[in-house]
Amino acid sequence: MKPLEGITVLEFAQFMAGPSAGLKLADLGARVIKIERPVKGEAGRQIALKNLFLDGSSLVFHTVNRNKDSYAANLKDPEDLERVKKLIAQADVMTHNFRPGVMEKIGLDYETVQQINPQLIYATVTGYGAVGPWAKKPGQDLLIQCMSGFANLTGNADDNPIPVGAALSDLITGVHLSQGILSSLIRKEKTGKGALVEVSLLESTLDFQFEVITTYLNDGHKKPVRAKQGNAHAYLGAPYGIYKTQDGYIALAMGSLIRLGEILQCEDLTKYSDSDSWFSQRDEIMDILRSFLINNTTAHWLGLLESEGIWCSDVFDYETLLNHEAYNVLNWDQKLQLLSGEEVHTTRCPIRINEERVFAEKPAPRVGQHTEAIIKEFNL
Amino acid sequence: MKPLEGITVLEFAQFMAGPSAGLKLADLGARVIKIERPVKGEAGRQIALKNLFLDGSSLVFHTVNRNKDSYAANLKDPEDLERVKKLIAQADVMTHNFRPGVMEKIGLDYETVQQINPQLIYATVTGYGAVGPWAKKPGQDLLIQCMSGFANLTGNADDNPIPVGAALSDLITGVHLSQGILSSLIRKEKTGKGALVEVSLLESTLDFQFEVITTYLNDGHKKPVRAKQGNAHAYLGAPYGIYKTQDGYIALAMGSLIRLGEILQCEDLTKYSDSDSWFSQRDEIMDILRSFLINNTTAHWLGLLESEGIWCSDVFDYETLLNHEAYNVLNWDQKLQLLSGEEVHTTRCPIRINEERVFAEKPAPRVGQHTEAIIKEFNL
Numbered sequence: 001m002k003p004l005e006g007i008t009v010l011e012f013a014q015f016m017a018g019p020s021a022g023l024k025l026a027d028l029g030a031r032v033i034k035i036e037r038p039v040k041g042e043a044g045r046q047i048a049l050k051n052l053f054l055d056g057s058s059l060v061f062h063t064v065n066r067n068k069d070s071y072a073a074n075l076k077d078p079e080d081l082e083r084v085k086k087l088i089a090q091a092d093v094m095t096h097n098f099r100p101g102v103m104e105k106i107g108l109d110y111e112t113v114q115q116i117n118p119q120l121i122y123a124t125v126t127g128y129g130a131v132g133p134w135a136k137k138p139g140q141d142l143l144i145q146c147m148s149g150f151a152n153l154t155g156n157a158d159d160n161p162i163p164v165g166a167a168l169s170d171l172i173t174g175v176h177l178s179q180g181i182l183s184s185l186i187r188k189e190k191t192g193k194g195a196l197v198e199v200s201l202l203e204s205t206l207d208f209q210f211e212v213i214t215t216y217l218n219d220g221h222k223k224p225v226r227a228k229q230g231n232a233h234a235y236l237g238a239p240y241g242i243y244k245t246q247d248g249y250i251a252l253a254m255g256s257l258i259r260l261g262e263i264l265q266c267e268d269l270t271k272y273s274d275s276d277s278w279f280s281q282r283d284e285i286m287d288i289l290r291s292f293l294i295n296n297t298t299a300h301w302l303g304l305l306e307s308e309g310i311w312c313s314d315v316f317d318y319e320t321l322l323n324h325e326a327y328n329v330l331n332w333d334q335k336l337q338l339l340s341g342e343e344v345h346t347t348r349c350p351i352r353i354n355e356e357r358v359f360a361e362k363p364a365p366r367v368g369q370h371t372e373a374i375i376k377e378f379n380l
Numbered sequence: 381m382k383p384l385e386g387i388t389v390l391e392f393a394q395f396m397a398g399p400s401a402g403l404k405l406a407d408l409g410a411r412v413i414k415i416e417r418p419v420k421g422e423a424g425r426q427i428a429l430k431n432l433f434l435d436g437s438s439l440v441f442h443t444v445n446r447n448k449d450s451y452a453a454n455l456k457d458p459e460d461l462e463r464v465k466k467l468i469a470q471a472d473v474m475t476h477n478f479r480p481g482v483m484e485k486i487g488l489d490y491e492t493v494q495q496i497n498p499q500l501i502y503a504t505v506t507g508y509g510a511v512g513p514w515a516k517k518p519g520q521d522l523l524i525q526c527m528s529g530f531a532n533l534t535g536n537a538d539d540n541p542i543p544v545g546a547a548l549s550d551l552i553t554g555v556h557l558s559q560g561i562l563s564s565l566i567r568k569e570k571t572g573k574g575a576l577v578e579v580s581l582l583e584s585t586l587d588f589q590f591e592v593i594t595t596y597l598n599d600g601h602k603k604p605v606r607a608k609q610g611n612a613h614a615y616l617g618a619p620y621g622i623y624k625t626q627d628g629y630i631a632l633a634m635g636s637l638i639r640l641g642e643i644l645q646c647e648d649l650t651k652y653s654d655s656d657s658w659f660s661q662r663d664e665i666m667d668i669l670r671s672f673l674i675n676n677t678t679a680h681w682l683g684l685l686e687s688e689g690i691w692c693s694d695v696f697d698y699e700t701l702l703n704h705e706a707y708n709v710l711n712w713d714q715k716l717q718l719l720s721g722e723e724v725h726t727t728r729c730p731i732r733i734n735e736e737r738v739f740a741e742k743p744a745p746r747v748g749q750h751t752e753a754i755i756k757e758f759n760l
Binding site: 003060062133134140142143145146149154160161164165171172175176177179182186187196199200202204206207208209210212215219224231232242276312314315316317319320321326330332333344345346349355 | 540542556
């Protein structure tokens with residue numbers, strides 16, 4: 001039995017943050033029903049990476065919405081709305097990411113919905129919170145990375161700000177949403193009481209930087225400075241970073257520079273006997289390492305360092321990784337068959353429960369694929 | 381009442397991933413007791429950013445361990461171990477990140493502990509899973525970013541691999557750990573059954589790339605290629621990225637290039653009428669935008685674009701953000717007083733429950749600060 005079996009989630013949320021929370025809940029056993037407008041469905045169906053589409057919806061949509069049902073409803077139609085309210089009365093959780101005010105207009109705001117179902121966990125995602133000068137700004141992943149200071153942490157000192165090449169803000173907000181939902185479900189099991197759970201892309205992206213921001217706050221508000229080259233963390237000293245070798249790259253994590261110098265037989269390093277200098281003279285030290293490590297291959301250096309317990313690694317791309325035995329033992333990917341006959345080759349849930357890897361049972365739904373069945377099942 | 385009030389978590393986990401899960405549980409109301417070796421305490425107390433320490437432990441440690449108790453025990457001492465077992469018998473959750481085999485030796489592996497407390501949620505973090513060629517490799521954040529393919533997604537096409545300047549793998553693994561714990565607690569409330577929850581840094585960091593990896597898997601295993609300059613996502617077309625302006629930067633998210641060209645009055649853009657070209661001719665288009673946007677200020681461009689509903693933003697550093705009204709309304713930071721009298725200025729939990737922001741009540745503990753009190757309270 002998957003841990004969330006028996007829990008019903010209504011997902012009004014669109015795009016990435018909310019649906020990524022729904023995906024984890026679905027993978028952990030919850031019944032997740034997407035409430036979508038008829039025909040077109042949720043807006044995320046049309047947001048594509050590299051223009052890849054399957055059965056009329058983007059590949060990204062299929063990735064984020066596997067294992068869910070779809071119920072089509074026009075919330076502006078009184079009859080449809082009435083049915084949705086009956087569904088809400090029987091659900092455990094609902095999520096949405098409409099801008100402040102929209103659900104109030106429809107009549108599905110928290111106050112109203114509580115009267116239909118006082119045990120409901122009502123969970124919302126906003127861009128910047130419900131109040132303040134940015135409350136109505138569009139909450140989009142790249143923009144939040146940029147507004148939250150995050151794009152200034154990655155890359156090298158003289159680089160432009162560099163955002164992360166994945167939907168960081170969306171995904172981290174999605175996990176906070178699910179944490180709020182799950183902990184409120186635990187309380188509900190004990191008290192019978194529902195809850196309002198609110199997260200915002202901005203706060204979640206700030207939380208992701210909590211160790212860096214705390215350093216900034218306690219360090220006299222001095223700006224974090226990225227290393228000149230090979231930067232991996234603005235606040236960590238040498239050797240922390242990535243270095244070019246004769247045939248590729250090597251990553252070095254934190255550790256004693258003296259020992260590193262001894263093992264590498266690089267005398268220029270061992271003179272930095274004061275560990276404070278590893279941070280204060282970081283660029284100079286990383287320069288020394290850079291001109292040293294370029295003279296031999298990644299395998300050579302790893303052979304030397306790993307046997308001595310130095311924290312280091314190769315730098316893989318997907319091709320190298322996905323063909324590696326260490327990837328194969330994970331049994332990490334899965335294939336899901338669409339109604340159209342097409343196949344989606346995707347990944348699975350990263351959480352193992354009772355030694356079982358969690359795979360999905362079904363692909364993302366077509367818009368309204370389960371409307372009729374749900375009307376009967378829930379007697380709408 | 382915070383949602384997790386009444387839940388007791390024993391945190392044997394060290395460093396960042398496990399303790400960051402414990403932090404969220406603590407902030408959401410759980411009683412989190414760190415089980416630390418006497419005197420020295422957990423190893424993370426000595427891992428510092430920028431050599432910053434408070435009351436003998438690193439600032440990072442204080443950041444990740446606020447709101448927790450500390451119980452000192454030498455697990456190799458039979459008497460201490462006996463007391464810890466009595467504590468486990470009364471707990472709801474325990475977490476650890478020892479390498480495979482260590483807890484078996486001590487006698488606190490899942491099999492054994494289940495006999496003491498069949499309702500316990502036993503949650504573990506490993507680097508690469510318990511089996512396979514990498515099972516004994518050190519699981520460290522930067523190294524996992526590098527091994528998982530992630531460092532090849534960020535930065536520009538000709539850059540070296542660029543890791544994220546924050547503990548991405550640790551933090552994302554921590555949230556998956558907490559998701560597994562929370563969903564298992566929900567099942568426990570219903571069935572009375574405990575569970576084994578396992579996450580690994582590698583799988584969690586792969587999960588973070590699920591949309592990109594799925595694209596790779598379905599796109600004929602073609603390598604993701606970063607944009608030549610201003611890259612923000614290997615699989616998204618122009619204008620998606622960050623551009624230099626006369627006095628700073630501007631971020632542009634996805635949207636119609638034609639409309640963007642019209643609003644900017646940049647005719648070179650409007651000729652890309654085929655939206656497929658926005659991806660296939662991305663570098664060329666971004667070049668045009670780059671040489672156009674440099675000619676005026678960020679404020680000028682934002683004024684023009686925001687009023688037309690284009691998804692764009694400034695790029696902030698901490699100084700700009702933390703002095704902005706939109707940050708102030710969040711009420712995002714909090715100050716905690718240490719026993720030493722020193723003060724930690726840090727951030728709060730990003731999840732709001734029932735319209736309340738969640739602040740911590742207490743700072744990180746000294747090693748063994750609560751040992752005596754816990755011995756009495758739990759009758760050890």
